[in-house]
Structures are given as structure tokens and as C-alpha cells.
Amino acid sequence: MAVSDGAGWNDGEAMCPHRLILEHVTSRWGVLVLIQLLERPYRFSELRRAIGRVSEKMLTQTLQTLERDGLVHRDAKPVIPPRVDYSLTGLGREAAEQVRDLALWTEKRTADVLAARQAYDEARAP
Amino acid sequence: MAVSDGAGWNDGEAMCPHRLILEHVTSRWGVLVLIQLLERPYRFSELRRAIGRVSEKMLTQTLQTLERDGLVHRDAKPVIPPRVDYSLTGLGREAAEQVRDLALWTEKRTADVLAARQAYDEARAP
DNA sequence: CGGTATCCAAAAGGATACTG
């Protein structure tokens, strides 16, 4: 086995725990999942559609990591067809609110960043 | 050429700009650079030592991306040996403060997350 | 010192097929 297929984050290294938590929270899909769940609970496929362009695999991995960290609650109803709802825990809501604030900030400042990029690029491609 | 060596983020895709900015700010090394520079300006090697375990390549890439986004200011003094100081711009400081708050939150909640993980693991490894 | 360029290993991520 190639050690890192299908298992999610590897996290086996010696890194301070809080850096690791920060990486889970700020990870590409973690950010989007947390922000989305801030609105309301979501089912798996619903979440997938809401976020867009995320593969099942990555969404599953992300949700499992966040659940393990105690940020997301997974509620699997024993029905056919299966139904699983994901929601934020109290801890998750705290994290999600901060992440959302950061996301709102980037939206608000997008124009400034884009202008800075243009200036940067023009300065070195004459 | 393998298209993506030595150049930094590829960012060529069609993604909403603010998601991209968020990824730069929350990237593995971006987070740490922003937090460190919040304290004071740093020189390249100084920053490398302060962060620890970051390669020259990744630090260079991260700094260039943040500079291009207008978050970090690069001040290269024309002396021998070269001396380059990095500091936050006004925009960068706004981002850095939010990122730092998130990092402080993870530190404060580390124990809770660790406990959640243990409960999670014990529940499925009997 | 503060980088670039190159090469290579490791990890992330996606497509597909399959299952309860």
C-alpha cells in the first residue's frame, strides 16, 4: 500500500497540535464546509452541491477530519436509502465564525488585492 | 517542462478570486508568515529560522505570493551582502490579525479537540 | 545573504467502480 491513499490527512509527523488543528480548519475544503454549515445542517450530497467542484473523496475526508476534531457532528439515520446530516458542534461554530469572518474580509478586499497584483505584474513585465 | 516547478501557486483555473485569496492567506506557510510579521519586520533568513522547518523554496514562494497580493512589503537593500526585509502592508495587517485570532483560538481549544479525537478513536477501536 | 533552477519524493486530489 502506498501509505497515503484514501486515508485522509497523514498527520503522523511531530508537529505542535494546534498547528495541525489550524491546518484542518484552514484547509481548502475545511474552510468551505465550516462556512456552509454555519448557515444550517446539510446532507452529504447537498453539501457537495453547495460547495461545488469537490470530489466525494475529499468531502468525505474533510468531514471525517472535522468530525474527529469535534467540530462537526455527524447524524446518520438508519433508513433506506441512507440519510446523513452534518452540523456544527459548539466548538465547530466558534471556529466557523472566525473562518467566515476571514472569508468576508477577503471578499471585501478582493478589489484591493486584484489592484495590487496588477501593479506587481506590470512592474515586472514591461 | 512539468508546468508547475518552481513557480509557486498555479492559480490558472477558473475560481472566484476571493477563494483564491483566502487560500493564499490560509496556506500552510502563509498563515505562519503573516503571524510572524505581525510582531515586527523580519529578514529572509530570520523569518526562516523563526518559522522553522520551512524550505527556502517554500518561503520564497509564499512571500512572493503574499507580496503580489499586496499583503507583504519587500524591501531589498542594494548592499553586499544582500539584505531584504519583509513587513506587512496595511492590507496584510488586517489579514494577519484575523489569522492570528484564529491561531489563538486553536491554541485555546487544543485540549477540547484532543479530547474529542480520543473519544472518536476509542469509539471505533474497541 | 537571498535568492533561482532543477530534480525527485510525497502528498493531495480526482475518476471510476462497487457496496449496504
Place this chain on the structure above:
DNA sequence: CAGTATCCTTTTGGATACCG
């Protein structure tokens, strides 16, 4: 529907060598 398992591609990241 909500996953798992597998295979494969792309991206990330580090080591090394070199340059102004």
C-alpha cells in the same frame, strides 16, 4: 444516498547546486 476501495494524475514540497 452515502459512502469505500482502487487507480491514476497533479500539485506540493524538500534537497541540492548554483548565481549576483
